[in-house]
Amino acid sequence: MYSKATIAFSPETAMDFFSLAAAGVLALLAIFTFAVLIRISSRRRYKFPPVAGTVFHQLYYFRRIYDYQTEISQKHKTFRLLSPDSCQHIYTTDPAILEYVLKTNFLNYGKGWYNYEILKDMFGDGIFAVDGDKWRHQRKLASFGFSTKALRDFSGVIFKSNAAKLAHVFSSYATSNEKFDIQDLFMKSTMDSIFRIGFGVELNCLDGSGRHGIEFAEAFDAGNELIVIRYLNPFWKIVRYLNIGSEATLKMKIKLVDKYLYELISIRIQQLSSIGNKSSNKEDILSKFIEESIKDPERMTLQYLRDIVLNFVIAGKDTTAGTLSWFFYLICKNPHVQEKIYKEVKEAIEADEDVTFDAFSSSINDESLHKMHYLHAALSETLRIFPPAAMVIKDSKVCFSDDILPGGYNVRKGDIVYYQPYAMGRMEYLWGKDAESFCPERWLDDNGIFQPENPYKFPAFQAGPRICLGKEFAYRQMKIFAAVLVRFFKFKLSDEKKVVQYKVTTTLLINEEEGSNGGGGLGDGEEDSETDPESDLEYVPGDQSEDDDLELTQIRNELKVAKENKKEKLKNVKLHKDLETVIKEATLDKEKRRKRKSKEAVVNISYARE
Numbered sequence: 349m350y351s352k353a354t355i356a357f358s359p360e361t362a363m364d365f366f367s368l369a370a371a372g373v374l375a376l377l378a379i380f381t382f383a384v385l386i387r388i389s390s391r392r393r394y395k396f397p398p399v400a401g402t403v404f405h406q407l408y409y410f411r412r413i414y415d416y417q418t419e420i421s422q423k424h425k426t427f428r429l430l431s432p433d434s435c436q437h438i439y440t441t442d443p444a445i446l447e448y449v450l451k452t453n454f455l456n457y458g459k460g461w462y463n464y465e466i467l468k469d470m471f472g473d474g475i476f477a478v479d480g481d482k483w484r485h486q487r488k489l490a491s492f493g494f495s496t497k498a499l500r501d502f503s504g505v506i507f508k509s510n511a512a513k514l515a516h517v518f519s520s521y522a523t524s525n526e527k528f529d530i531q532d533l534f535m536k537s538t539m540d541s542i543f544r545i546g547f548g549v550e551l552n553c554l555d556g557s558g559r560h561g562i563e564f565a566e567a568f569d570a571g572n573e574l575i576v577i578r579y580l581n582p583f584w585k586i587v588r589y590l591n592i593g594s595e596a597t598l599k600m601k602i603k604l605v606d607k608y609l610y611e612l613i614s615i616r617i618q619q620l621s622s623i624g625n626k627s628s629n630k631e632d633i634l635s636k637f638i639e640e641s642i643k644d645p646e647r648m649t650l651q652y653l654r655d656i657v658l659n660f661v662i663a664g665k666d667t668t669a670g671t672l673s674w675f676f677y678l679i680c681k682n683p684h685v686q687e688k689i690y691k692e693v694k695e696a697i698e699a700d701e702d703v704t705f706d707a708f709s710s711s712i713n714d715e716s717l718h719k720m721h722y723l724h725a726a727l728s729e730t731l732r733i734f735p736p737a738a739m740v741i742k743d744s745k746v747c748f749s750d751d752i753l754p755g756g757y758n759v760r761k762g763d764i765v766y767y768q769p770y771a772m773g774r775m776e777y778l779w780g781k782d783a784e785s786f787c788p789e790r791w792l793d794d795n796g797i798f799q800p801e802n803p804y805k806f807p808a809f810q811a812g813p814r815i816c817l818g819k820e821f822a823y824r825q826m827k828i829f830a831a832v833l834v835r836f837f838k839f840k841l842s843d844e845k846k847v848v849q850y851k852v853t854t855t856l857l858i859n860e861e862e863g864s865n866g867g868g869g870l871g872d873g874e875e876d877s878e879t880d881p882e883s884d885l886e887y888v889p890g891d892q893s894e895d896d897d898l899e900l901t902q903i904r905n906e907l908k909v910a911k912e913n914k915k916e917k918l919k920n921v922k923l924h925k926d927l928e929t930v931i932k933e934a935t936l937d938k939e940k941r942r943k944r945k946s947k948e949a950v951v952n953i954s955y956a957r958e
């Protein structure tokens with residue numbers, strides 16, 4: 349049985365009810381106001397860098413993006429660009445922030461999903477794209493590889509031999525007094541070097557005989573240029589989904605790169621299994637990783653090997669080729685520096701006046717390289733002004749949990765901190781009033797001994813636990829190349845007035861296609877009285893018979909390629925003709941191509957900021 353409860357509303361109880369309700373509403377209002385006040389006051393405690401534009405400005409200024417960033421950095425050490433995504437994009441030139449992000453709180457900053465998603469299609473799970481265990485694993489294996497004497501000796505031999513090969517090519521241009529695109533030759537030569545050292549394979553890009561290698565190199569370079577667009581276009585995923593424009597081309601290029609790499613790795617695995625435990629022919633980096641993959645097959649799949657090796661090509665090719673190209677541009681602009689380097693090289697490597705390229709190159713050793721402080725300084729100065737890894741790709745760190753940067757700026761989980769080596773090299777507050785001048789002397793003490801810089805002020809190789817693994821390797825290669833070439837040639841720009849622009853790719857390269865006439869910067873302003881404006885190079889005679897051999901080898905190689913790929917080449921080379929006629933034709937054809945190239949490829953080695 350249920351008892352009925354009756355609630356009787358008397359006027360008093362009704363009053364009580366309404367006053368209680370009113371009190372409740374008032375209390376809620378008070379709590380809400382209190383909460384809002386707390387939020388406002390705590391927001392006031394947050395400090396963010398000043399907003400200096402939007403990420404769309406970067407797209408607008410794409411072709412001169414580094415100068416755009418430099419101009420803003422001159423006003424703000426640290427600033428923000430607004431973006432439609434929810435995270436903050438923070439840019440800095442402040443060494444204290446770099447040290448904090450790259451070292452002090454290293455574990456809280458990394459490539460993150462942001463970089464990984466952008467890079468994955470091309471870089472895969474290679475060292476440049478990953479964090480955590482995958483990074484640690486590759487870093488450990490690669491550090492071990494780089495520290496071995498065997499790799500040092502092996503790479504030294506390759507660098508010296510490729511420097512001499514390059515000298516032969518330069519010599520043929522010099523004798524015919526032709527202009528040439530120095531960056532193109534460096535790109536081919538460093539590609540040959542990194543492939544030989546990385547994978548034990550002779551690619552022959554420089555002499556033009558390795559057709560597959562050249563196709564790979566072209567696809568690789570194009571892929572590197574296209575992937576950068578993703579950093580600047582917030583809608584790249586839609587473009588990829590629709591498979592149009594740059595994304596469609598990128599997909600095609602990656603397919604070509606993959607095809608070549610998978611073939612190469614399979615061949616190398618077969619070769620290694622056939623040579624067994626013999627230590628010869630296993631000095632290359634890929635062999636070391638393949639050996640590891642046998643111990644750890646689950647982790648180190650074929651795809652993982654592909655990613656690892658591709659990242660080494662990315663690391664070692666364009667960076668050194670780009671630096672060498674800018675270096676030669678800068679020493680052309682500053683002939684007194686070129687002269688000093690020439691003298692230093694001659695003192696460090698004693699040789700007869702008529703020494704051949706090959707003999708001179710192979711006589712270079714660690715001791716002579718260590719003596720070249722001025723050359724080391726000039727290369728470092730080049731890296732300060734034109735750091736090859738200037739692009740956001742290599743210089744952005746994603747924040748993993750809320751933090752406060754030096755200077756008191758708040759960063760939240762998912763925000764991105766970019767450091768800017770290109771802008772940093774131009775900051776007067778870091779380098780003094782002559783920040784924009786090319787002055788190798790700033791790296792030397794009173795006795796002419798090279799003085800390294802704080803890596804957080806000079807982050808061309810990054811700094812902290814993820815500092816470039818190939819730094820010493822790169823300096824050695826660049827010093828060998830520069831020493832051999834400056835010893836035998838005197839370099840001049842084909843057009844002193846041409847204004848060179850950089851190309852925005854994953855690496856800071858000279859843009860061969862773009863340029864205009866105007867005053868070039870970064871020179872010493874002195875006229876070189878010996879300069880002959882008609883010629884690019886002044887040649888110090890070398891051994892001509894060696895050059896002739898090279899010419900013939902090149903023609904023979906061209907013929908070999910033509911035979912291998914009849915379908916494509918039959919148009920140009922008629923295989924039914926006798927060998928003599930073919931060689932004659934190939935020579936003429938080669939001459940024509942050279943002349944055409946020299947007309948088209950005006951060397952864009954001059955530079956001025958807009």
Ligand code: HEM
Nearest residue numbers: 475663664667668671737742808809810814816817818822
């Ligand atoms: C002038 C030449 C070079 C410059 C300026 C340079 C610069 C850099 C920079 C800025 C990074 C950091 C990239 C990032 O975190 O995404 C890096 C990383 C790296 N570099 Fe270099 N590099 C050069 C040459 C080389 C060479 C020749 C090799 C080897 C063949 C090499 C191997 C590496 C590797 C393996 C890493 C990854 C390190 C890691 O993430 O732990 N680099 N380099």
